[in-house]
Amino acid sequence: MTSKTIRKTANRQNLPQMSAEIRQEGDALSKEPSIKKTVLIDDSKATLLKHAEIIKSCLPNSEIVSFDSAHKAIEYLGDPKVAPPEIIFLDIVMPEMDGFQFLDKFVNLSNHTSDQVSPLILLVSENLSLTNFNLSIGYKSLGLNIDHLKKPMDQEDLSTLISKHFQ
Amino acid sequence: MPPERKTYQLDLRKNTAEELLPILFGELAEDKIALKAAISDENIDQIKSCNHKIRGLARNFHFDALLESCLKIDAALEDDFSEYNLNSVKEHFHFVEEEIKKALELARTAYDFDFQAERLN
Numbered sequence: 001m002t003s004k005t006i007r008k009t010a011n012r013q014n015l016p017q018m019s020a021e022i023r024q025e026g027d028a029l030s031k032e033p034s035i036k037k038t039v040l041i042d043d044s045k046a047t048l049l050k051h052a053e054i055i056k057s058c059l060p061n062s063e064i065v066s067f068d069s070a071h072k073a074i075e076y077l078g079d080p081k082v083a084p085p086e087i088i089f090l091d092i093v094m095p096e097m098d099g100f101q102f103l104d105k106f107v108n109l110s111n112h113t114s115d116q117v118s119p120l121i122l123l124v125s126e127n128l129s130l131t132n133f134n135l136s137i138g139y140k141s142l143g144l145n146i147d148h149l150k151k152p153m154d155q156e157d158l159s160t161l162i163s164k165h166f167q
Numbered sequence: 168m169p170p171e172r173k174t175y176q177l178d179l180r181k182n183t184a185e186e187l188l189p190i191l192f193g194e195l196a197e198d199k200i201a202l203k204a205a206i207s208d209e210n211i212d213q214i215k216s217c218n219h220k221i222r223g224l225a226r227n228f229h230f231d232a233l234l235e236s237c238l239k240i241d242a243a244l245e246d247d248f249s250e251y252n253l254n255s256v257k258e259h260f261h262f263v264e265e266e267i268k269k270a271l272e273l274a275r276t277a278y279d280f281d282f283q284a285e286r287l288n
Contacts, residue, residue: 045190049183050183126223152226
């Protein structure tokens, strides 16, 4: 995500080449994904804090809204006054309402079923079992944009996924 | 000869550590107490649930030895829940307790971190 710095001294010979490099650099920066808001859902507050750190390092300009329960997240996302996020990081195994129960509720949210583009929903888990993989395909057929991110989350995997979906 | 125990990794920025470590070790303490109670009650679903939570934290924070002990509890619960398996769970739970204490010591040393650890003892 971060752009490389061009460190050269300009002179008559290299000025045209440097101008081209700077233009390319500017183009690359303008192509950085515009992710204004991310929502993070995990029942462990310690994990929420750690994941928020990793997300901040990849998306420094994105607002991160964290929830330690899927119920609270649904309440927030269902509020028509709240701007929808571009990415939702969703833990699968949680007490009371798990990740898939969250998705059941999410597909029925009125502000989601309107014209808005579905946010990218990243299922964050240690291993996506075959059952859960098949379930996630089912939700894709309902119009949800779903992918999978392996725990422990790391910056490289996250950057790759963001590039895949937003560039 | 006892198996070689793996070391820990805990790489946090200082200000993150100050906020995160009390929460992390508070959660580990609560989950450990809940796991102990579940083993005492021989409640297999509860054992699986508590073990899953500790395993998740171990994986996220790279406590490899703790993760290994949690995976052994999982393995012991894969088959029928016999007395033999329960003994195996108890044995690995002992390691879970030890590894949580070691992780806490590591955090205290690395980040000059103070945590009331009565619940972890």
